[in-house]
Amino acid sequence: MPRQPVYAIPANVANTQTIHFYPDPDPKKKEQEEGVPKTVRSYAGYADVDGPGTAKSHLFYWFFESQTYDPHIDADQQKELIEQTPLLIWLNGGPGASSLAGLFLENGPLRIGDDAAGAISVSPDTWNQEAHVLYWDQPIGSGYSYCETKDTYVEDEETLSQMFWLALQQFFATYPEYLACPLYVCGESYAGKYVPYIAKKIHEQNLSNTGTHLNLAGIAVGNGWIRPELSIRVMIDYAYASGFLGLGQKEVLDFAYANFQDALKAGQMKKAADLGNGLVNAVLAFGGDFYIYDVRSWDGLSVGALPAYLNSDAVKDSLHVDHEWTFADNSGPVADALKADIMADASSVYTDLIHAKEQYKVLLYTGDFDSACGYQSTEEILDEIMKDGWRNAKRLIWKQAQGNPKGFVRTLENVTQVAVPDSGHEVPAYQPQISREMLYNWLFNRRFHGQDPTSAVQAILDKAQQDADREKE
Template sequence: MPSDLVTSIPANVANTLQIDLNTEQAKKARSYAGHVDIPSAGNSGAENHLFYWFFESQTCSPNVAVDDQRDLISGTPLIIWLNGGPGASSLVGLFLENGPFAMGDDAAGTVSVRSESWNQEAHLLYWDQPVGTGYSYSDIQEYVQDEEALSQMFWEGLQGFFELHPEYAECPLYLCGESYAGKYVPAIAKRIDERNRETPGHRIRLNLRGVSVGNGWITPEVSVRALIDYAYTTGFVGRRQREDLYGRYAEFQEALHSQPPQFETATKLGNALVERTLALGGGFDLYDVRRWDDLPFGALRPYFLSPAVKAALHVPDEVTWEFSDNEGPVAEALVRDNMADCSQLYAELLDKEYRMLLYTGNFDTACGYRSTEEILSDLTKWGGGQEDENWLDAPRRVWKQAQGDPKGFVRQYRNLTQVSVPDSGHEVPAFQPRICREMIYNWIFERPFPGYDPEQSLRE
């Protein structure tokens, strides 16, 4: 029996009930959790410890030996999920967005089985990263300061996981995340690509097939301007207030475009600009313009601080669970990374023929549809670096079944897919769980998005 096997978890904070992962209640999925220990790059003897929690696809049977279904296991896609922040634990995504379990918003922290889990047809692997996030920690508080260090540490973490579980090493790998993971995902994908090309034979070549980002923090200069405009369009700020925000935005741009760029100053000015916009609008929710408060976390924090939960997930009792959103030591260490533009990484991945999905909830003001649309419109050069207008000219289809309201709006060209999801805020899997799971499976398995081209309909 693997040392990191998860057999059951507490069904509430008080641990009065258990959810057994080897019963029909939990859809009979193998699960593993623990830490990969990674030697410090600059401090001999010290280690960093990245936490993971894995769920096998429900298409595989935990009651059949791995060797007896190895072809099925290795041929099943593996989705890696990363939340952003910086400092946001991916276990929040697990319990509130797309994992096998859901946390109720009651005081007891009741855990239930989620029917829309993404591990219905794919393996699902959550990571707390970088160190200082969730259950991931460092012996010497060695916080990463850029995507270069972050992606290298994560690659080493993946190597450790697949060395422990080689049955998943050949799976088609899809790297997915949301928000600030709009920076993590392409940087890690680039690192995997580089190491695949130069890695010696004793390390594992990862079968990366594609990347997906929801409401990604990619080009902050675009996203911050779009936030101001969205707040004005929806009536949260007036015209004079918008002009004041534009003036402050010009100072933010000046810091970004100075030579060399003043990224620390830009991060300070950008964060202040976002906070001012929210304050002028009466404190509307940054991640959903329809709300005044973000998604309720319920009892997630006391649940993950529970000794019983830590024991179930093989986490040392002295390790605390950390969660923060763009504040705290993780964000402070990434202060120069925060406002930097990483859109070029997406262009490089497209150029290397990796499949890509970018999707957005239409009520997100932090990094929603408009900023993603503008970023993609600037990435019309890939595949040899030639100007390629076919992306901009590709039909934008209404995705729907024969009856019912649209599920989304889809544009596809070559290896790039973009989806806009109506009636959703920042955390699309939480707001539209069934639609989002169907979207991710359509993309991974190259299934169609049924619907129609409205422009063609108007021409008929």
């Protein structure tokens, strides 16, 4: 696996303008073009791994160094600073979604316009302002990643996590200057399964002294698909509470939900996937096809011009790829291969990580208007994992001295949960500044400024009781 810097990519494939991410190999040339902010070291390419079985597979990555470092100075001259900086792995879900959608639409240093031209600009809200960020297309069949054996895809989380661990071994062997960085595995949606399984694989391989030790520090998951049985139950109730269902329609879904549960209990996972997906589609049909990831909308985030942009020869040359970029959300061959996994419960893997003696840091955050993988399911899973202490832990209203809440924050031991108002499923897209502040507060142990409303609420309830008692007199 060679070191492959990204010198520049086109700002728009229709013209010759470029955005630099790495100092030009010719130091006599200008580092930047007019209007382009500071450059950073960036690398892109493939990790070549075996699997599934003996098939040769290629997992695409795109890495951005933190903007806090000078890309003109060799890494070994900034060794201490670089190694103290967190390195975030970002994974989108699907199954079948490319993490480059997260890069261009959510938390990366680039943004793609929603117009037909798909012009590229530099984002002021990128997560790599104070952290290294590493985007991976995985499993194979997602984004630029592919297998040399046709129609071969990952069918389970064990194979997926083993392949990803091998890819990380290659990455850090190629870029050893980042090996000592605190490593955080992050993602959203179906990555609510990928993230904990990959982190657990790293944890297990570290314990067994297999391969190079990776400095795993924690995980972060946004709107995670963790326990599907609970998420689908919550979705039905959410749609009813929001007015998308009538009582009679809810009864129809409740009956179908019981059949879905029967399949789960019988271990018929592919049948459960069909019944569960059918339930989701039925809820949407009853509700006039509201946007599942943001109930306030009928249309959601779109990848727009991203396929045309990423499949242009100029961009593929810049990123050292020769394969077609694809994107899917719980459809297509990647999802079909993982069918037995789709409705499986991953909450026990979180339990193992949270209670590991290494005390890995865990962040679970949710956008409040997501009906598919929203707050309630995450809250109830954490209540189960953290036992009685969770309900009694302080839940802060996170905000500045003046203004509306940015979120609702609870931390107990090594676990932090944040509920983000005025946001759908893709929190970094809906609330980019708040999500970045949330992430950095968690990473760097910065304070969530806010208030604990418990005393004020108790005073309100006490006064109401006093008023009620006086009415009796």
